[in-house]
Amino acid sequence: MTQSFGAASDTIVALATPQGVGAIAVVRLSGPQAINIANGVFHGKNLEKQESHTIHFGTIRDGEQLIDEVLVSIFKAPKSFTKENVVEISTHGSSYIVNRLIKLLIKKGARPAKPGEFTLRAFLNGQFDLAQAEAVADLIHSDSEASHQAALHQMRGGFSGEIKLLREQLIHFASMIELELDFTEEDVEFASREDLRVLVEKLLRVVEQLIASFDLGNVIKNGVPTVIAGKPNAGKSTLLNALLNEEKAIVSDIAGTTRDLIEDEINLGGVIFRFIDTAGLRETTDTIEAIGVSRTQEKMKSASLILYLFDLGDTDLVEINRDINKLENLGVPFLKVANKIDKANSQFINELKSIHPDTIFISAGKKENLEQLRERILELVNLDKFKTGNTVVTNIRHYDSLTRTRESLLDVLGGLDAEVTNDFLAMDIRRSLHYLGEITGEITTEDLLANIFSKFCIGK
Template sequence: MVQTIFSDTIVALSTPPGAGALAVIRLSGPAAVPITAAVFSKKSFAEAPGNTLHYGTLRDPNGGEILDEVVIGLFRAPRSFTREDVVEISCHGSDYVVRQVLALFLRHGARLAEAGEFTKRAFLSGAMDLAQAEAVADLIAADSALSHRVALNQLRGGFSQELRELRARLIKFAALLELELDFGEEDVEFADRTGLAALLAEVRGVVLGLLRSFELGNVIKNGITTVIAGRPNAGKSTLLNALLREERAIVSAIPGTTRDFIEDEVSIDGLRFRFVDTAGLRDDTADEVEAIGIARTRERVRKASLLLYLFDLAELTPTEVCTEIAALTSGLSLPVLAVGNKTDLASAEALAAFETEFRDSRGGSTTAIPLVLLAAGQNQGLEALQTALVKQVRGSALENNASATIVTNVRHARALETAAAHLAAVQTGLDTGFGTELLAADLRHALAALGEITGEISSEDLLTSIFTQFCIGK
C-alpha cells in the first residue's frame, strides 16, 4: 500500500460539461470509498475489491430521493491513476443530475478538485514524472495521428528515460568533482578530465538533437503550417474555402481583396494542416495596405512548413511558374506544391501540354516540385491535391521521426537550452583549465535544468503554473 500524502478527498466532473448520454464524476483520496458508500445503494461497496464495477442508485441517506441509477468503478490504492483510492461514477449526462451528484459528495466531505489536481496527485505520489504528466494534457488535446503518437510516446516515458540516463551519467562526474572540492587542499583529481570531455561531447550532442527536434515537435503539436501563395486572383481564397468546406474567406474578382492572413485547420488522412490564405503577390501595387499584406505574405512563407503555390493556368507558362517559385523560396528549404487552378476553362489538350512542358521546365533545384491541376471554384481535383499534400508529409522528416523522442513543450525546450549553455560552459572550462569549483558549478546548473523537465527538481510555483493549465477533471 502506498503511503497517503493527502488528507482530503477531491471530486470533479471528468467528462466535458454539457448535456450528454453519460457523465463521469471522479473522486480521489482517503475518504473516496467511505463517502461513496454512504450514498450508494450497494451495501457491500465499502468492502469490495479494487478494479471492479458496481451497479446501483445514489441517494442522500438523510431522507433524500434517488438521484440517479449509476455504474461505479472502484480502484484501490496503489492501483489507480493517482495511487490513491479512486471512485469513478458513470451517471446520466444531464446538467441537473451532474450538479446534484457533485453537491451530494460535497455535503459528505469531498471538496471540488482544482485544475489538474488529479494528475498533480499522480505526479506527487510517484505514478508519473512531470514530463509524463504534461503528456496527459497533450494526449487529450491530440487531434491528429502524429500528435497522438508523440504524446503517447512521452506519456509512456520515452523522453523521461532518455533524460534520466543522461543525468545519471553526468551525476557520476559531478560527484567526483564535488569530492575534489572536499580535498581541495591536497590538489588531487578524482574526475578524469579526458573522460569528462568525451561524455560532455556525447551529452551535448543528445541535448542539441532534442532541441533541434522542437521545431518538428511544434509542427506536430500545432499543425502543419501550409501557406497558400500566388498572384492576385489566382483563386487562393476559393481554394481555402474548398479545403475547409465552408465560406471562410471572402472571394472577389477584384485583385488585392485579401490584405491579411486568413487561416484555419483541417485534418487530412490523420494529419492536421493549418492552411493560411495570404495576400496576392505582385510588385506594382500602389495601395499601401496591400503592400504591407504582400510583405507579410513573404514573411509567412519563410516561416511555413509547406507551400502551395497557386496560379491561374491561363496566366502563367510552366517556366514562369518555376521562376516565381524559385524567387519566392530562395534560400529556403521548403517543400512546395505547384497548383494550377481553373482547369474548367482549359481544354484537355492544353492541360496535357502544360503538364508535359512543366516536367521539362523543372530543372535544377525545382525537380522535386509536384504539379496538381484543379478547379477550386467547382471543387474539382481536390482529392488529388489532398493526396499530394499527404504524400509531401509521408516519408518526410515529420513522419519518419514521429516515433522518436521529439520535444513539443516550450518549457522543455527552454530547460534544454539552459542545460546546453551550461554544458558548453563546462567544456570551455575544461579547454581553458578552469578550476574544479567552476566546473562543478556549471555541471550542477546543467543537471538542475535537465531535472526540471521531469520534475526531479521542481518548485511549488512551477507545479502550480503547469497544472493550472489542465482542465478541472484531469
C-alpha cells in the same frame, strides 16, 4: 498567476467528463476519504467492504430524495491513477444531476478539485514523473495520429528515460569531483578529466539531437501553418475547397474575391495542416483588398510552408521567376504549384519543367494530381525520424531546459579546456543536473508545478 493546491489529506471531487449534456457523465473523487464519502450517498452495497477495481450498481440519494441511478467504480490505494483511494460515479449526463451530485459530495466532506489536481497528485505520489504528467494533457488534446503517438511515447516514459540516463551518468562524475573537494591537500583525482570530457561530449550530442527535434515536435503538436499564396484568380480558393472537400471559400472569376484570410485544418498522413487561403499577391487600389494583401504578406512570413500557386494559362515565366525569387528571400519552405493544366499549352509546360523541375502540375477545379501534391507536402514535414520511434521534444518548457543544459555542458567543456579548479567545474556540472532535473521533476518548485498543472482541465 499561480494557484495554491490544497493539502494532500483532502479528498477532492470534480467532473471528469466534458461539461454539457451527454448520455453519461463521470464524477471523480480522490483522497483518503473518497470511498467513505461516496458510501455516504450511495444506496446499494457497502462500498467500504468491496474489493478494488470493482463496479457497483445503485442509487444516489440526498436523504430520502432520489437523485439518480448510477454505477460506482472503486480503486483502492495505491492501485489507482493518483495512488490514492479513487471513486468514479457514472451518472446520466444531465448537468442538473452532475451539479446536484457534486454539491452533495462537497457537503459530505470533499472539496472541489483545482485544474490538474488529480494528475498533480499522481505525480507527487510517484505514479510518474513531471514530463509524463505533462504528456497526459498532450494526450487529451491530441487531434492527429502523430500528436497522439508523440504524447503516448512521452507518457509511457520514452522521453523521461533518455533524460534520466543522461542525468545518472553525469551525477556519477559530479559526485567524484565533489569528493575531490574534500581531499584538496592530497592532490588526488577520483574522476578522470578525459573520461569526463568524453561523457560531456556524448551528452551534448544527445541533447543537441533532442533540441533539434523540437521543430518537428512543434509541428506534430500544433500543426503546420500552410499559406496558399499567388496572384488573384490563380485558383487558391478552389484548391482550398478541393483539399477540404467542401465549399469553404468563395470561388469566383472576379479577381480579388478573397479579401481576408480563410483557415481550416486538414489531416494529412497523421499530421494536422492549418491551410490558409489568402488574398491575392498584387498591387491594388481597393482599400479593403489592400488590407487583405498586407495580411497575406504577414502570414507568409510566419508560415511553416507556402504553396505558391499560379495559373498556367495566365502567368508568364518572367512573373513566375520574380515571385519565386521573392519567396526564396523570405526563407520559408515553399512548393511551386502550377494550376489549370487543362488550360495550358504543352510547350509552356515543357519549358517550365526544364527550368523548375520540382514544380507540381495540378488542376484544382478537376481535382487532378492532388494526391501528388499531398505527398510532396508531407515530404517537407519529414516525419521519417519520428516514425522510427526516436524521441521528439514537443514541449517548450522541455526545449528551454535542454537549451540551458547545453549551455551548462559547454561551460563544463570550457572549464576543462581552461583547467579551472574543481569547485568551478562542479558548479557547472550541478547546473547541468539542475536543468535536466527540471524536465522530469527531480528539481522543481511550487510555482513551477502550479504553472504546469493550472493549464490542465478540472477533473484531470
